[in-house]
Amino acid sequence: xxxxxxxxxxxxxxxxxxxxxxxxxxxxxxxxxxxxxxxxxxxxxxxxxxxxxxxxxxxxxxxxxxxxxxxxxxxxxxxxxxxxxxxxxxxxxxxxxxxxxxxxxxxxxxxxxxxxxxx
Amino acid sequence: xxxxxxxxxxxxxxxxxxxxxxxxxxxxxxxxxxxxxxxxxxxxxxxxxxxxxxxxxxxxxxxxxxxxxxxxxxxxxxxxxxxxxxxxxxxxxxxxxxxxxxxxxxxxxxxxxxx
Numbered sequence: 001x002x003x004x005x006x007x008x009x010x011x012x013x014x015x016x017x018x019x020x021x022x023x024x025x026x027x028x029x030x031x032x033x034x035x036x037x038x039x040x041x042x043x044x045x046x047x048x049x050x051x052x053x054x055x056x057x058x059x060x061x062x063x064x065x066x067x068x069x070x071x072x073x074x075x076x077x078x079x080x081x082x083x084x085x086x087x088x089x090x091x092x093x094x095x096x097x098x099x100x101x102x103x104x105x106x107x108x109x110x111x112x113x114x115x116x117x118x119x
Numbered sequence: 120x121x122x123x124x125x126x127x128x129x130x131x132x133x134x135x136x137x138x139x140x141x142x143x144x145x146x147x148x149x150x151x152x153x154x155x156x157x158x159x160x161x162x163x164x165x166x167x168x169x170x171x172x173x174x175x176x177x178x179x180x181x182x183x184x185x186x187x188x189x190x191x192x193x194x195x196x197x198x199x200x201x202x203x204x205x206x207x208x209x210x211x212x213x214x215x216x217x218x219x220x221x222x223x224x225x226x227x228x229x230x231x232x233x234x
Contacts, residue, residue, distance in 0.1 A: 032219045043123075043210060044225040051220040090162065094219040099167070099175035104150070105219030106175075109162040 002027045002095040006110035014118045019078040021113045023091030026072065032105065033074045034092040035065055038112075044090065050074065061085070086117045121145075123226035125211050131232045137199040140229045143192055144213030152223060153186055153196050154210040162210070168194065169217060201233045 007022040025033060032051045036044040048059025055067040061084075065076045074091060091110040096103050124143040132138055144151050153165040167175040171188045179186070183202070188194040198205055208230050212223040 034222070036225075041230075043227040044212075046222055046224075049220075049222060096219040097175075099177070100173075102169065102174055104167060104169065104174065104217040105214075105221055106164065106167075107152075107223060111161050 002031065002093045002106075002108045004091050004093050004108055004110035006089075006091050006113050008113050009111065010114045010116065012116040012118065013081045015083055016080050019076070019081045019085065019115065021076040021089050021091075021115065023074045023076065023110060024072050025074060025091070025093045027093055027095055029095075030069075032094040033065075033067060034094065034107070035059065035063070035074075035076050036090045036092060037087045038090065039087045047076070047089075081115075081117045083117050083119065086115055088112045088114050123211055123213055123224055125209075125226035125229050127229060128227060129230050129232075131234065132201055133234050134202055135200045136233075137197065138201045138205075138231060138233075140196040140209050140211075140231070142194045142196070142211030142226060144194070144211070145224055146192070148213035148215050148224075149191065150214045150217035150221075151188060151194050152212040152214075153194070154212065154225075156208040156210060156228070157206075165196070165209075167217070198231075201231075203233045206231055206233050 003026045005024045034049045035047040050067045058064045094105040097106045126141045151168040165178045166186045168188045208228045210228045212225045214221045214223045
């Protein structure tokens with residue numbers, strides 16, 4: 001069964017400093033991995049995704065993530081934090097599963113990491 | 120592009136009442152998902168529709184929950200009767216292919232409070 005562990009429930013950084021949000025996954029085979037961001041009282045927005053192409057994935061707003069199979073990790077980074085980056089971030093794994101006579105990509109979410117950015 | 124539309128955005132009701140949440144997926148997407156977000160359990164999939172047909176409802180918590188998709192542009196999630204433990208944010212998401220590489224696009228959510 002697939003699972004995702006976000007290693008930090010809260011991360012606090014100063015504006016202009018690097019951001020690192022850690023994620024480890026477990027999957028039966030080569031998964032697809034996503035990072036979503038949720039600003040307060042808003043829906044989830046896709047930041048980036050890995051689908052077995054390049055292991056370094058660039059996303060929106062300067063974020064990127066590196067897929068490391070040997071470490072089963074997919075950490076999210078940004079060189080310089082902005083105040084607008086303050087939000088909750090979810091690491092997500094998608095595995096193809098069988099249900100109802102068909103198969104589909106089922107998402108499993110991590111518990112989320114709340115990023116706080118100080119001026 | 121309007122994105123996934125959900126209504127209402129907030130719903131406050133009393134225990135025992137029927138609650139209906141609504142979702143309009145992105146035009147052209149044939150896969151629709153309902154999720155529930157709570158502090159205790161995080162984000163969990165409730166049900167998945169493909170071409171308006173329910174495919175996987177293993178996440179529906181109990182018989183009080185039901186979901187329908189009468190056409191490609193509309194889905195409902197109904198709770199009858201509602202209970203305080205149903206209080207959560209309910210998200211609808213849609214995708215075009217529903218394969219593991221495909222992106223799911225989320226609506227803004229409905230925040231449900233059951234008193």
